[in-house]
Amino acid sequence: MTGTDLPGAERNGVVQPDATSQEIYDGGMVVRREVLGAAHVDRANANKDEFTDDFQDMITRIAWGGIWTRPGLTxxxxxxxxxxxxxxxxxxxxxxxxxxxxxxxxxxxxxxxxxxxxxxxxxxxxxxxxxxxxxxxxxxxxxxxxxxxxxxxx
The missing domain is CATH 1.20.1290.10 (AhpD-like)
Known part of the structure; x- marks a missing residue:
């Protein structure tokens, strides 16, 4: 599911009142791959471990899913x-x-x-x-x- 598939996506991207954490993560991952390239994202994910896993999850959900999916700026x-x-x-x-x-x-x-x-x-x-x-x-x-x-x- 992408940010445009959700009701109200034109206002908030994938971060909708009823969006699951997984939907926000998935929407963020789509944008992250589009913007940074699959190779970069794959390297970042391949290098994560128990110590960095929460950080990688956070930036995917919050930065990429929460901010970069918003339509307010190009x-x-x-x-x-x-x-x-x-x-x-x-x-x-x-x-x-x-x-x-x-x-x-x-x-x-x-x-x-x-x-x-x-x-x-x-x-x-x-x-x-x-x-x-x-x-x-x-x-x-x-x-x-x-x-x-x-x-x-x-």
């Missing part, structure tokens, strides 16, 4: 806000992940550049400097992966 806007938050708090690994997600969500490299320029003013130039370096590295990795990919058959 995924592009959610990515812009998330990138800004990562810069503001200096979460560089998460920033790299969310830059990739922003591309998946339809933001262009120019959009991301403009977001990072905005962060220079409101989060500080040193943070934006690191963010630009992080984005450069992500784009380099993405370009390299594209160049290394086998050509599609004719």
């Amino acid at each position: 995924r592009q806007m959610r990515s812009a806000v998330t990138i800004t938050a990562m810069v503001a708090h200096g979460h560089w690994e998460e920033l790299a992940m969310h830059i990739r997600a922003a591309i998946t969500n339809g933001l262009s490299r120019d959009d991301i550049k403009e977001i990072l320029l905005q962060t220079a003013i409101y989060c500080g130039v040193p943070s934006a400097n690191t963010a630009f370096k992080t984005a450069q590295q992500v784009f380099k990795e993405m370009d390299s992966a594209t160049m290394d990919a086998p050509a599609p058959p004719n």
Whole structure:
């Protein structure tokens, strides 16, 4: 079941008054896979253990099921806000992940550049400097992966 299958989903995403925890988790997992990619989510799940299992469950249900399924903002806007938050708090690994997600969500490299320029003013130039370096590295990795990919058959 996805967020749009539930009554009132247009207002609250998958978090409905009668939604089960499993429905919220499942809806969050759908969005998490769409935004971050199945490979990333599969790695995160493969690496969880008794210590991290509750954390992985929480972020799937609350962040992805509770927030990312809400229709109030586009995924592009959610990515812009998330990138800004990562810069503001200096979460560089998460920033790299969310830059990739922003591309998946339809933001262009120019959009991301403009977001990072905005962060220079409101989060500080040193943070934006690191963010630009992080984005450069992500784009380099993405370009390299594209160049290394086998050509599609004719």
